[in-house]
Amino acid sequence: EVQLVESGGGLVQPGGSLRLSCAASGFTFSSYAMSWVRQAPGQGLEWVSGISGSGGSKFYADSVKGRFTISRDNSKNTLNLQMNSLRAEDTAVYYCAKDHSSTYYPTCMDVWGKGTTVTVSS
Amino acid sequence: DIQMTQSPSSLSASVGDRVTITCRASQGIGNYLAWYQQKPGKVPKLLIYIASALESGVPSRFSGSGSGTEFTLTISSLQPEDVATYYCQKSNSAPNTFGQGTRLEIK
Numbered sequence: 483e484v485q486l487v488e489s490g491g492g493l494v495q496p497g498g499s500l501r502l503s504c505a506a507s508g509f510t511f512s513s514y515a516m517s518w519v520r521q522a523p524g525q526g527l528e529w530v531s532g533i534s535g536s537g538g539s540k541f542y543a544d545s546v547k548g549r550f551t552i553s554r555d556n557s558k559n560t561l562n563l564q565m566n567s568l569r570a571e572d573t574a575v576y577y578c579a580k581d582h583s584s585t586y587y588p589t590c591m592d593v594w595g596k597g598t599t600v601t602v603s604s
Numbered sequence: 605d606i607q608m609t610q611s612p613s614s615l616s617a618s619v620g621d622r623v624t625i626t627c628r629a630s631q632g633i634g635n636y637l638a639w640y641q642q643k644p645g646k647v648p649k650l651l652i653y654i655a656s657a658l659e660s661g662v663p664s665r666f667s668g669s670g671s672g673t674e675f676t677l678t679i680s681s682l683q684p685e686d687v688a689t690y691y692c693q694k695s696n697s698a699p700n701t702f703g704q705g706t707r708l709e710i711k
Contacts, residue, residue, distance in 0.1 A: 526705040541698030589695040590638035594647045
């Protein structure tokens with residue numbers, strides 16, 4: 483069974499940092515681009531960041547560029563999101579998602595984790 | 605960056621109705637458009653990819669069409685279990701922006 487399990491969420495003060503992780507299983511992790519998508523309370527979906535299967539290409543939304551860093555460890559089937567300089571508007575549920583096809587860059591996502599909650603507040 | 609705009613923002617229809625949701629891209633994206641369904645309290649689910657390809661396991665009453673800048677998601681006969689928010693997403697190149705969502709309710 484294909485599965486994604488996020489961890490690392492929590493409460494952090496504005497300006498602080500947090501590192502999210504996503505453990506993948508049930509598929510050839512290195513063959514698929516992966517993405518992070520977030521959803522603020524009561525709001526819509528926002529694509530945050532994506533990474534190619536090899537990890538060589540990384541992509542970011544303008545809202546997080548320069549503050550967030552995506553990475554992956556294909557030997558451990560793990561996707562990460564390092565979040566620095568956090569702001570109140572980064573408060574959201576963060577989902578890890580697998581790309582639908584084994585294309586090089588992120589496209590659409592067919593498998594989603596249950597999400598991990600990040601709250602940025604003093 | 606390319607913006608994605610859905611209409612309407614909310615919709616109320618009766619069981620058995622044909623329902624159409626529109627998604628417009630601010631620039632052409634070919635057929636690189638996906639549709640998702642998110643039921644209350646649940647994780648998003650992929651319905652349609654490459655504008656019109658039905659994801660495995662999705663009921664055939666869902667269909668997608670369009671190319672370039674205008675796309676539609678159609679539910680041919682609305683069922684009670686279709687109550688959800690629907691999102692379009694461009695998938696041609698990052699950032700893979702979502703539309704703002706369309707909330708669908710049963711009248």
